[in-house]
Amino acid sequence: MLTSDEIETIIYTAIGALNAEREPNDQIPATPTTALFGVDAMLDSLSFVSLITDVEAALNVDHGLNISLADDRAMSRPESPYDTVATLRDYILELTEGGG
Amino acid sequence: MIPQPATTLRGRYVNLRPLRVADAELTFAWRQSERTAFLHRGAQSVAEQAAWIGSRPDNERNFVIELASGQPVGMLSLIAIDMANRHAEPARFLIGEPAAVRGIPAAVEAMKLLYQLAFDELQLQRLYGTVASDNTLMTKWQKYLGMQEEGRLRRHLFLGGHFQDAICLGLLEHEYRTRSLPRMNALIGQT
Numbered sequence: 001m002l003t004s005d006e007i008e009t010i011i012y013t014a015i016g017a018l019n020a021e022r023e024p025n026d027q028i029p030a031t032p033t034t035a036l037f038g039v040d041a042m043l044d045s046l047s048f049v050s051l052i053t054d055v056e057a058a059l060n061v062d063h064g065l066n067i068s069l070a071d072d073r074a075m076s077r078p079e080s081p082y083d084t085v086a087t088l089r090d091y092i093l094e095l096t097e098g099g100g
Numbered sequence: 101m102i103p104q105p106a107t108t109l110r111g112r113y114v115n116l117r118p119l120r121v122a123d124a125e126l127t128f129a130w131r132q133s134e135r136t137a138f139l140h141r142g143a144q145s146v147a148e149q150a151a152w153i154g155s156r157p158d159n160e161r162n163f164v165i166e167l168a169s170g171q172p173v174g175m176l177s178l179i180a181i182d183m184a185n186r187h188a189e190p191a192r193f194l195i196g197e198p199a200a201v202r203g204i205p206a207a208v209e210a211m212k213l214l215y216q217l218a219f220d221e222l223q224l225q226r227l228y229g230t231v232a233s234d235n236t237l238m239t240k241w242q243k244y245l246g247m248q249e250e251g252r253l254r255r256h257l258f259l260g261g262h263f264q265d266a267i268c269l270g271l272l273e274h275e276y277r278t279r280s281l282p283r284m285n286a287l288i289g290q291t
Contacts, residue, residue, distance in 0.1 A: 021236070021237075037203070037205075038203045039202060039203030040203070041202070041203060044195070044198055044201075044202070044207070045195075045201075045205060045206070045207035045208055045241070045287075046207065046237040046238060046240075046241045047237060049208075049237075049240060049241045049244045049245070049287070050236075050237050050240045050241065052244065053240045053243070053244050068283075070244075070282070070283040070286035070287050071282050071283070071286055072282060072285075072286070074286045074289075075285060075286045075289040082287075
């Protein structure tokens, strides 16, 4: 079972991969409150999907979890799981606790 | 014969409005930005851009991506539409006004509208295209939204001052319905 901290680390690693290709003055902060998708987010659509892809890959390859972060379950939630690092972390935690 | 209703494709956040010659100045300005580094060389003047728009062949559908407010924010095309073999190529994808689409899933919904045109209206079997190998974000994006990597044309493109591979991507009709649509809907629905 992944812990909240471990999931956060996976997300931060994905943010780090994005930052490696961004200018020094355009770095995405790795904090729980960092906005991922929405009006306050620094990520455009391409960067956001890249982050989701990297997080899914890490969950699958490194932890054997076949989890999709963009499916009907994400749509059916009253609050978007994509708002911030914290909401995405909590959504992944919920999925992993529920068996993916 | 390719049906040419030339109508606007309407979504929740964005619409795809047929490209017009009157869009030449705006689209030419977009083509001058750094964001077009991975597109092929375009027109060199507004007049050339207008001539290019005016000469689009029947086997293309060229669109301006507009917000619901009517503000144009980008462009997207379906080209090389082949009704005999039932395939076509999404192309010329450009968000020209990134600040205007911040927080709006404009890119995903624009592509969804184009896929709906291809698979639902034109009843194509396959979409395909190439992405420059340096364009890693676009490659990831296309794959996440359902495209499969089908091959690689080595040193096929000269972009950014050096040769790059062209990554060949393809999407079949059933992959669109089972893989692309659920992901697109999730990304569009959750903002």
